[in-house]
Amino acid sequence: MKSDKIVVCGGGGFIGGHLIADLKRQGHTDLRSVDIKPLSEWYQVFPGVENLVLDLQRREACEQALKDARVVYNLAADMGGMGFIENNRALCMLSVLINTHLLMAARPAGVQRYFYASSACVYNADKQRDPNVTALKEADAYPAMPEDGYGWEKLFSERMCRHFREDFGVLTRSARYHNVYGPEGTWEGGREKAPAAICRKVIQAKVSGQHQIEIWGDGQQTRSFMYIDDCLHGTQAILASDILEPINLGSSELVSINQLVDIVEGIAGIKLKRSYNLKAPKGVNGRNSDNTLIKKLLGWEPNVRLRDGLEKTYRWIYDEMQHKKA
Numbered sequence: 001m002k003s004d005k006i007v008v009c010g011g012g013g014f015i016g017g018h019l020i021a022d023l024k025r026q027g028h029t030d031l032r033s034v035d036i037k038p039l040s041e042w043y044q045v046f047p048g049v050e051n052l053v054l055d056l057q058r059r060e061a062c063e064q065a066l067k068d069a070r071v072v073y074n075l076a077a078d079m080g081g082m083g084f085i086e087n088n089r090a091l092c093m094l095s096v097l098i099n100t101h102l103l104m105a106a107r108p109a110g111v112q113r114y115f116y117a118s119s120a121c122v123y124n125a126d127k128q129r130d131p132n133v134t135a136l137k138e139a140d141a142y143p144a145m146p147e148d149g150y151g152w153e154k155l156f157s158e159r160m161c162r163h164f165r166e167d168f169g170v171l172t173r174s175a176r177y178h179n180v181y182g183p184e185g186t187w188e189g190g191r192e193k194a195p196a197a198i199c200r201k202v203i204q205a206k207v208s209g210q211h212q213i214e215i216w217g218d219g220q221q222t223r224s225f226m227y228i229d230d231c232l233h234g235t236q237a238i239l240a241s242d243i244l245e246p247i248n249l250g251s252s253e254l255v256s257i258n259q260l261v262d263i264v265e266g267i268a269g270i271k272l273k274r275s276y277n278l279k280a281p282k283g284v285n286g287r288n289s290d291n292t293l294i295k296k297l298l299g300w301e302p303n304v305r306l307r308d309g310l311e312k313t314y315r316w317i318y319d320e321m322q323h324k325k326a
């Protein structure tokens with residue numbers, strides 16, 4: 001119902017901010033957005049939305065956040081790109097408190113649907129050693145050998161959602177996101193992910209006239225990247241569905257990091273001299289999303305081509321950098 005109270009946890013972040021915008025566009029009238037960051041640091045803030053600054057690792061904060069809620073999206077996590085998650089494993093694991101306390105609060109609050117944002121980082125590392133990957137299907141998460149820290153927390157929290165559903169009747173749904181990108185997200189400061197970091201570096205090179213770029217790893221590692229609009233449609237479809245087990249939500253358009261740089265160079269209209277930092281965090285060698293299940297069950301497929309999504313992201317980061325400089 002358009003008048004049901006919907007709570008977006010992590011609403012000051014990248015995906016949460018876009019989700020609030022999308023729910024507003026659809027005519028939802030009772031929205032609450034919750035984040036630990038001061039309001040001035042939220043990527044998007046909307047009038048007519050109840051914005052709460054709370055630390056959702058605390059149980060009382062979760063109770064306050066979910067008061068009268070019918071639908072909950074848990075997008076709150078202490079996270080970032082490889083540079084952050086490889087160096088902050090304990091902080092990543094502490095996000096388990098957020099999902100645990102939200103689930104505990106969801107039950108007495110009478111929440112009817114609960115979404116948990118999991119990640120492709122739950123997948124077994126052994127299946128991701130070769131850049132010429134076989135796309136990951138849902139069953140590949142077990143036997144478990146996820147990304148240390150961040151991936152373990154996601155896998156455990158997925159499991160917690162399952163048991164709260166089975167034992168306590170909280171209707172949980174979970175998606176495994178594969179690299180989401182777009183405007184209004186982190187592009188500097190150490191938590192940014194590859195698409196935003198590469199856009200920033202290419203813009204810096206263009207503006208400074210120093211036509212060179214440092215790439216983390218050998219550039220041959222492969223990934224797929226999903227534009228934010230596709231993520232929002234898929235997320236809401238999964239929440240409304242009868243799909244009980246965590247399901248992939250990602251693009252299956254596989255590119256190497258070198259190819260990603262090629263595309264961004266094309267958008268910028270320059271060619272850069274590349275150097276490779278083999279000591280920098282680079283994650284697994286190859287990862288792609290097998291979308292067989294979500295296509296079959298929901299008819300969902302990403303719509304936005306990587307080149308088009310990157311163009312929008314590049315323009316937004318360019319404007320942000322100019323704005324900051326001014």
Ligand code: NAD
Nearest residue numbers: 010012013014015035036056057076077117119177179180
């Ligand atoms: P983000 O960092 O932009 O947003 C997460 C938000 O959670 C941040 O604004 C942060 O301040 C908030 N937060 C952290 N700790 C909190 C706490 N204790 N209390 C309240 N708020 C807290 O990240 P995002 O890209 O929007 O990711 C959203 C979710 O999707 C996360 O769970 C993330 O792990 C998951 N995910 C994202 C991607 C991706 O590529 N962006 C990929 C896989 C999974």
